[in-house]
Amino acid sequence: EDQVTQSPEALRLQEGESSSLNCSYTVSGLRGLFWYRQDPGKGPEFLFTLYSAGEEKEKERLKATLTKKESFLHITAPKPEDSATYLCAVQAPPGGYNKLIFGAGTRLAVHP
Amino acid sequence: DTGVSQDPRHKITKRGQNVTFRCDPISEHNRLYWYRQTLGQGPEFLTYFQNEAQLEKSRLLSDRFSAERPKGSFSTLEIQRTEQGDSAMYLCASSPVGNTEAFFGQGTRLTVV
Numbered sequence: 001e002d003q004v005t006q007s008p009e010a011l012r013l014q015e016g017e018s019s020s021l022n023c024s025y026t027v028s029g030l031r032g033l034f035w036y037r038q039d040p041g042k043g044p045e046f047l048f049t050l051y052s053a054g055e056e057k058e059k060e061r062l063k064a065t066l067t068k069k070e071s072f073l074h075i076t077a078p079k080p081e082d083s084a085t086y087l088c089a090v091q092a093p094p095g096g097y098n099k100l101i102f103g104a105g106t107r108l109a110v111h112p
Numbered sequence: 113d114t115g116v117s118q119d120p121r122h123k124i125t126k127r128g129q130n131v132t133f134r135c136d137p138i139s140e141h142n143r144l145y146w147y148r149q150t151l152g153q154g155p156e157f158l159t160y161f162q163n164e165a166q167l168e169k170s171r172l173l174s175d176r177f178s179a180e181r182p183k184g185s186f187s188t189l190e191i192q193r194t195e196q197g198d199s200a201m202y203l204c205a206s207s208p209v210g211n212t213e214a215f216f217g218q219g220t221r222l223t224v225v
Binding site: 036 | 145152153154155160168203207210211213215216218221
């Protein structure tokens with residue numbers, strides 16, 4: 001059964017303290033792995049899509065990487081405005097491109 | 113166009129009542145998705161449309177749930193005979209045809225009392 005597991009469930013960082021979030025997945029033939037950010041009471045906001053092992057993508061202080069079994073979201077020198085829940089998801093074949101299986105997320109709190 | 117719009121933002125209903133939510137996707141987005149999210153969990157896929165055709169429905173979706181997209185534009189999600197377990201955030205997302213990401217709305221938070 002296709003599955004996505006994220007760790008840790010929650011992470012507290014001091015401003016400027018870099019860290020990584022983990023997303024482990026089990027899927028029969030990965031077509032795409034997605035990272036989203038979700039603020040309280042709001043819908044998820046797209047960050048990255050990764051398709052193959054070894055691929056990396058960056059956006060401001062965030063960098064996503066992909067291996068055959070997991071993905072990491074690296075946060076460099078985070079700021080308080082990076083506080084949010086970060087969701088990882090994989091495409092769930094068969095189905096549309098955005099038919100996704102999500103993990104439970106990592107709640108990140110960055111304190112000044 | 114400012115994004116995917118969902119209405120209402122919050123709904124409180126008594127157990128056994130029917131409720132209907134509306135989603136207006138981004139203009140010209142052919143694909144529309146419904147997800148459900150409970151507290152502390154990630155969104156869970158419910159169903160999706162390409163234009164007016166409902167192409168897939170999750171096996172987790174009971175017969176009390178029905179979704180429509182009659183003219184390929186806005187969509188509605190109806191829940192009949194609501195139960196306390198239906199309490200959740202219902203999210204709508206849209207995307208154009210092709211391999212591009214979906215844009216999510218703000219969601220409708222349903223509370224069944």
